[in-house]
Amino acid sequence: MAKGIKSLAKDTVIYGGSTIIVKFLNWLLVVLFTYTLPNPAEYGVVTNLYAWTAMLMVILTYGMETGFFRFANKNPEDSNKVYGNALISVGSTSVIFAVFIILFNQPIANALSYPNHPEYIWMLGLSVAMDAFSAIPFAYLRFKNRPYMFAGLKIFYIILYIFLNLFFLLVCPWLMKVAPGSISWFYKPDYGVGYIFVSNIITTTLQTLLLSRFIFKAKFSFDIHLLKSIWGYSLPLLILGITGIANQNLDKMIFPHLQPGEAGKTALGIYGATSKLALVMMLFTQAFRYAYEPFVFAKQKDKNSTQVYADVMKYFIIFSLVIFLGMVLYLDIFKFFLPKDYWVGLSVVPIILWSYIFQGIYFNLSFWYKLIDKTIYGAWFSLVGTAIIVLGNLFFVPRFSYWGSVWAGFVCYFTIMIISYYFGQKYMPIKYDLKTIFKYIGITVALTILSNFIATPYIVLNIALKTILFGGFVYYTVKHDFPLSQLPFISRLKNKIGR
Numbered sequence: 001m002a003k004g005i006k007s008l009a010k011d012t013v014i015y016g017g018s019t020i021i022v023k024f025l026n027w028l029l030v031v032l033f034t035y036t037l038p039n040p041a042e043y044g045v046v047t048n049l050y051a052w053t054a055m056l057m058v059i060l061t062y063g064m065e066t067g068f069f070r071f072a073n074k075n076p077e078d079s080n081k082v083y084g085n086a087l088i089s090v091g092s093t094s095v096i097f098a099v100f101i102i103l104f105n106q107p108i109a110n111a112l113s114y115p116n117h118p119e120y121i122w123m124l125g126l127s128v129a130m131d132a133f134s135a136i137p138f139a140y141l142r143f144k145n146r147p148y149m150f151a152g153l154k155i156f157y158i159i160l161y162i163f164l165n166l167f168f169l170l171v172c173p174w175l176m177k178v179a180p181g182s183i184s185w186f187y188k189p190d191y192g193v194g195y196i197f198v199s200n201i202i203t204t205t206l207q208t209l210l211l212s213r214f215i216f217k218a219k220f221s222f223d224i225h226l227l228k229s230i231w232g233y234s235l236p237l238l239i240l241g242i243t244g245i246a247n248q249n250l251d252k253m254i255f256p257h258l259q260p261g262e263a264g265k266t267a268l269g270i271y272g273a274t275s276k277l278a279l280v281m282m283l284f285t286q287a288f289r290y291a292y293e294p295f296v297f298a299k300q301k302d303k304n305s306t307q308v309y310a311d312v313m314k315y316f317i318i319f320s321l322v323i324f325l326g327m328v329l330y331l332d333i334f335k336f337f338l339p340k341d342y343w344v345g346l347s348v349v350p351i352i353l354w355s356y357i358f359q360g361i362y363f364n365l366s367f368w369y370k371l372i373d374k375t376i377y378g379a380w381f382s383l384v385g386t387a388i389i390v391l392g393n394l395f396f397v398p399r400f401s402y403w404g405s406v407w408a409g410f411v412c413y414f415t416i417m418i419i420s421y422y423f424g425q426k427y428m429p430i431k432y433d434l435k436t437i438f439k440y441i442g443i444t445v446a447l448t449i450l451s452n453f454i455a456t457p458y459i460v461l462n463i464a465l466k467t468i469l470f471g472g473f474v475y476y477t478v479k480h481d482f483p484l485s486q487l488p489f490i491s492r493l494k495n496k497i498g499r
Contacts, residue, residue: 040269047272060132063237101125168195243382358413
């Protein structure tokens with residue numbers, strides 16, 4: 001394994017470890033929410049509003065993270081100046097957005113069908129404004145290669161968020177029964193979902209305060225010419241980001257309008273909860289992204305950079321398929337993380353996992369247009385994907401409920417993956433190991449089909465037989481293509497044992 005890939009793998013393990021911990025703990029909150037909220041319709045509210053906040057997060061950062069990486073690497077001696085101008089830009093727009101949300105929270109709540117809870121809107125609005133501003137200091141930590149600090153702050157956030165949710169959703173209801181006077185001055189038993197948003201704004205505020213020490217490391221020398229250059233590079237990425245997050249969340253944003261009423265909220269709650277079971281794949285992709293983005297820009301001047309990119313693609317796909325099989329083959333175990341009311345939606349999980357794999361491959365492919373400063377291509381590709389998402393949901397959700405959303409996402413990511421590969425080979429040819437990649441995809445599909453025939457009356461036997469399939473796949477990958485012994489930490493452990 002090339003030295004560069006070893007370094008990338010190390011950073012992916014650190015960023016990935018923290019990201020997996022954070023997202024896994026956040027995923028466990030799905031268990032808390034689905035078991036404590038009275039019905040799937042209540043969880044549908046959470047799914048809908050957090051889909052909107054994800055979209056707003058992309059809009060309020062408008063590609064400035066990637067713009068910061070690009071211009072900080074172009075002029076390392078002026079990186080603090082680039083950092084300062086990025087903070088000024090994103091900070092200003094975040095403040096404007098926060099003021100807007102405070103002034104117009106009631107009309108927005110009316111438009112989103114939550115007229116009795118305008119406070120949901122301003123709490124989430126202020127939270128996303130602070131998160132958007134914090135994205136730049138977090139990018140600065142990645143640029144400075146401080147993964148442990150990055151990981152520590154992310155883990156602190158999720159632990160505090162979990163603690164507050166446990167307090168409001170479990171401890172407070174118990175205290176209302178045994179000692180109501182101790183909390184009746186602030187706790188409302190019927191507020192339910194609202195306490196999820198209360199926990200969010202408290203946690204986000206504290207995280208922003210902890211990041212302040214890194215904010216003041218910036219050189220706040222306003223340079224409009226520099227900012228125009230960064231905006232020129234980053235704004236096409238805004239279109240890319242909006243369409244990208246729309247491809248992930250637009251279905252959950254518009255779902256209540258396509259399938260209105262309590263039935264629609266219930267279906268959205270089931271879809272939102274079961275799709276979270278596929279989160280492990282998204283975790284891996286996101287962790288990889290944190291490490292890979294600065295790695296690519298730093299590596300582009302090397303003579304063998306295209307070969308490194310090809311190798312990374314192969315290893316990424318192999319590992320993604322290992323995750324896919326691990327989730328699909330053990331779905332009979334993972335389903336117990338949700339109440340039985342949600343099990344009707346479990347069959348969507350394999351399709352969503354494939355969508356995440358296509359999304360990860362597309363991300364790997366996307367760097368050709370970033371490296372040659374043609375980010376507009378990414379915007380066009382994502383617009384194609386968004387069109388597929390919108391049309392697929394409009395035509396099929398009213399008839400097939402969340403299955404329309406699931407297949408729209410699958411077709412979206414498969415299409416933009418193919419389009420990006422075609423144009424990437426035209427403008428920045430990379431010799432990917434397609435033979436090996438298709439070999440592993442074929443094996444994965446075959447094992448998935450074979451696992452469907454394992455349906456004995458005994459769940460333990462089913463799991464044992466599927467474990468044989470999974471173990472065989474892992475053994476084959478390690479033996480033939482995946483140099484496990486050369487990975488960070490594992491190779492170090494092997495050397496210690498050898499001594």
